[in-house]
Amino acid sequence: MYIARYENKGWVSYQVSDWDYRWDFRGGGSIIFEIVLGSVRPLSDGKLALPFSHVKYGSGELLADDETLKPLGSVIPQPRYPASLCKPESDFPDMQVRWAEDLGSSAEPGIRYVLRWETLPHNRDRPRTGPLPMPGVLRLYKLKADR
Numbered sequence: 001m002y003i004a005r006y007e008n009k010g011w012v013s014y015q016v017s018d019w020d021y022r023w024d025f026r027g028g029g030s031i032i033f034e035i036v037l038g039s040v041r042p043l044s045d046g047k048l049a050l051p052f053s054h055v056k057y058g059s060g061e062l063l064a065d066d067e068t069l070k071p072l073g074s075v076i077p078q079p080r081y082p083a084s085l086c087k088p089e090s091d092f093p094d095m096q097v098r099w100a101e102d103l104g105s106s107a108e109p110g111i112r113y114v115l116r117w118e119t120l121p122h123n124r125d126r127p128r129t130g131p132l133p134m135p136g137v138l139r140l141y142k143l144k145a146d147r
């Protein structure tokens with residue numbers, strides 16, 4: 001993974017990961033996101049953090065020095081959701097928990113809202129064969145903000 005910044009009238013890129021992985025995202029249908037990145041944010045200790053989710057390397061934040069942009073490794077942040085809510089309630093095979101966070105802010109300090117639902121994994125827009133799960137419940141949770 002690379003991050004870039006504007007220096008001396010041009011963009012300069014810096015490698016911040018040493019992942020040995022190539023995401024081949026060709027094909028038809030909806031794309032299965034094997035790598036998802038967040039926005040780079042400054043930390044209070046002179047570091048930058050780039051949140052990521054990676055099919056092979058898990059989730060965490062890549063760290064870089066805020067002046068040199070040299071990589072400083074990665075950290076695994078605290079879970080964003082209670083562990084008890086991260087396991088599917090359905091016993092249908094291959095069910096997964098999905099989350100969507102509010103892009104706005106709450107009028108209540110320290111509170112965030114999230115949606116939770118259960119679904120089967122991505123299928124590249126191909127029809128499924130065999131039995132299908134019963135419709136599930138879409139839930140809205142009010143959680144204490146972790147940041």
